[in-house]
Amino acid sequence: MSKRSLKPGTMLNPLPVVMVSCGKEESEYNIMTVAWTGIINSEPPMTYVSIRKSRLSHEIIKKNATFVINLCNEKLVKTVDYCGVVSGRDINKFKEMRLTAIKGEKTGCVMIEECPFNIECKVTNIVEYGSHDMFVAEIVGVHADEALFSRSDKLLFEKADLVVYNHGDYFALEKTSLGRFGHSVMKEKTKKRLAGENRARLRTKKR
Numbered sequence: 001m002s003k004r005s006l007k008p009g010t011m012l013n014p015l016p017v018v019m020v021s022c023g024k025e026e027s028e029y030n031i032m033t034v035a036w037t038g039i040i041n042s043e044p045p046m047t048y049v050s051i052r053k054s055r056l057s058h059e060i061i062k063k064n065a066t067f068v069i070n071l072c073n074e075k076l077v078k079t080v081d082y083c084g085v086v087s088g089r090d091i092n093k094f095k096e097m098r099l100t101a102i103k104g105e106k107t108g109c110v111m112i113e114e115c116p117f118n119i120e121c122k123v124t125n126i127v128e129y130g131s132h133d134m135f136v137a138e139i140v141g142v143h144a145d146e147a148l149f150s151r152s153d154k155l156l157f158e159k160a161d162l163v164v165y166n167h168g169d170y171f172a173l174e175k176t177s178l179g180r181f182g183h184s185v186m187k188e189k190t191k192k193r194l195a196g197e198n199r200a201r202l203r204t205k206k207r
Helices: 056-064 074-085 188-206
Strands: 018-022 030-034 037-041 046-052 066-071 100-101 110-112 118-126 131-143 163-166 169-172
Touching: 018 056, 018 074, 018 163, 018 169, 030 046, 030 056, 030 074, 046 056, 046 066, 046 118, 046 163, 056 066, 056 118, 056 131, 056 188, 066 110
Parallel strands: none
Antiparallel strands: 018 030, 018 066, 037 046, 046 131, 066 118, 100 110, 118 131, 163 169
């Protein structure tokens, strides 16, 4: 198979597409759409968002040292796009997109109720780069919609209808699992048990 060489660039795809909310007082509440985010440590859980210095959210997050990563579903794609192309200096995005602002329990930072998951973050460090500053943060609180839990209290991520960003386009996640973590070395007995659990879950979902 032949390869074509390209110039160095931000080619890592697909990426999570999230709405980052910030502000502790209603007068400064803002939302921006971010694809440059991810997990950088597990104990303690650490994450980051990379933001241009010129953005209003950069100013607010730097001031309060808190932000919330709000995961987005298919219903919110238009809102996600809008919050990524319109400046909070000109428009109140919560009001314009009819989003519900709620206070984070751990940070006091504003969260978006309509998003299926909300991840509260406290900034621990700011790393400056050429075009963006990376806000490194500890995850101090996670919130999930009640509707995403099974009767046995298992969190069903597939019910969240999460979306990803891939080189300029938003995509829905395929609901069919291609394999569970560790399936390459999994024993046949475990595979059969998990397959049975998946079939039962699908039957329950269809009801």
